[in-house]
Structures are given as C-alpha cells and as structure tokens.
Amino acid sequence: MKSTHEVRAVMMVAVAVTGFLGISVAGAAATVETEPIVIAGGSIPERDGATVTDLGLFRWSLAEGFVPIPFQIDERVDHTFNVGTEYEFTYNVHDVYGEEDGTLDADDELVFLFSSAGEQAPAGETPPAGADGTRHEIEVTDVTGEVATPRYVYLFSGTGLATSTEMMITWAGGPSSSIDTAAYGVDFDDPWLLTGYRVKSPCGDGADLIDRFKGRAGLAVNQSESEEVWNVTAIFMGEIVGPVRALRYIQGAASGVNTIHYDAFYPDLWERQYQLRVHSVSDLWIYLDWLPGRVDTMYSPR
Secondary structure, eight states: OEEEEEEOOOOOEEEETTTEEEEEOSOSSOOGGGOEEEEEGGGOGGGTTOBGGGEEEEEEETTTEEEEOOOEEEOEEEEEESTTSTTOEEEEEEOTTOOSOSBOOTTOEEEEEGGGOBOOOOTTOOOOTTEEEEEEEEEEEETTSSSOSOEEEEEEEESSOOOOOOOOOBOOOSSSOEEEOSSEEEEESSSSOEEEEEEOTTTOOSOBOEEEEEEEEEEETTEEEEHHHHHHTOEEEEEEEOSSOEEEEEEOOTTOTTOEEEEEEOSSEEEEEEEOOOSOOSOEEEEEEEOTTTOOOOOOOO
16 A cells, blocks of 8 residues: 655745745755655545554664654544634634544644655565554655655554654643744744744854734734734634644634634744634735844845
8 A cells, every 4th residue: 555745845935815824944945854744644545544543654774674753643623613603613623622533534634754754665574563564655755856766654553563752843832932943943922922933053043033923904014903913812722742743723813803823833844824714904914023133134945
C-alpha cells in the first residue's frame, strides 16, 4: 500500500485578505528540508478507523532499519457554535475541544517534516517491533528539484510501537504565553495581542523585532477598529501541541463574534488562517509593525 505526495519549498512573507498569512524564518532562502508535510487521513483509506495512538511513523535506512520519526496526527471535528440560537453554525476545526473519538478519519491530518523521510524500504523488510505487519508507504517528492530523488516514510499500526522523543515546539499553552522553536519565537499577551516575534541564531539574535502584530478594519488605517478592539470579545478556543506543530485557535473580533482564526507553528514556518464571519467592511489590514532600527532589509524569495 502506497501514497505519493509532492512538496515544494516556498518562502512565504505575504498577507492575503482572503485569509492566509505565512512567514518563513528559515533564512534568506527557504529549503525543502524544513517543509512540513500535511496529509489528510482520506489519503490513507486502509487506516480509516484506526486508533490514532496505535499508529507510528518510521523512516528506513539500510544501516538502521526502521527508525521512529517525530510526527503527529491532529484530529478535526465539525464543531457546532452558538447551539440553539439563531446564530448557530457548524465549522470544521482542529479538535481543540477534545470532541473526537480518537480514531483516524478522512479529515484528520498526519504531520511530519520532509527532512525526517528516508530511503525506500525493501518489500520484505522486517517491520518494527510491535507492528501488526501491514505497512503503508508514503512517498514524498520535491517538485522544485532541490532534492532529486523521492523520500519515504512508513505508517504502521500496532501496540508498543517505538516512538521518537524529539519535540520541535515548546509551548505551555494558554492565551498569554510564548511559543518557541529552535529558529524563532512568538509572544502573546492575550488572544489577539501578539506582541513579540524573535528570530534566533544564525538568522537573528533572538531580540524582539516587532511592536505588535496589528490589524485594522474600516475606512482608513487611522480611522478603524484595531486588534485592541477585536481582543475585547475574543475567546481562546484552545490549542494542540505536538512534536512538529502547534495550533492556537481564537474566536471573535469585535462585532465579528464568529470570526475564527488559528496559528500553525512549525519548526521553521508560522502560518495564520482566518475564517471571516462579519458584516461588510470597506477595508481590512493585517500586518506586522516592525520596531524602528530592528528591520532595515527586506528579503524576497527571488
């Protein structure tokens, strides 16, 4: 059993009002090695219904055989908001509420890094201890050509499978806290108030680079709502923290009480996605307000 997935290294340093923000902190040029691989459970139909805690992900090499790699499976759920009111709606979110059943579904996500993948294992290779014998081979290919040959990981199920102890994300959780990787860190003072962004060595010195992550909605930047206003009614929905990704969910933005946004933090990449549920607004700005003297050069992917 096998599935194939393509990856591409992209330096994302842009904001789109359609709902996505991505920042790469891998240096002046992104590398496919730090690219996260996110695979929907529907791409692994033979594992549908498997108990998530019974699944293990491995790479293979001739020298070491099967070796466990850092990975996580993040379940998703159709969560109903404002139950019993005229504002009731259902939206598919990562399961920060702990509502899912702990089994792999089509919309759940398997997450690992391209750098963790290895060689292709021979067909008759002995499975890792504890595996039930059935393996699923996942082939990942770099479409940019930076890495010429495909790489492979192997998904097994069983009891007592070996696991990797490596944690690439450090976060205690909660709305007012810091999230750190080896490459960068971000600091939150409240649900909407992101007040620190730090790039670590060798690409930075670890000092804060921003005044704040800011937002404006209205007729003009200086005549509009701000992240301060949005924060008043915001609710911290919850978090998921795993070896290779942390997810932070927020609901509410002033009168947009059902607007939802979440941050996804990977070792070298930070993404934010918005689901806007709000009345008509004339303009919307989301931007990083850099500290004077801390940023004087802008690097683009090309």
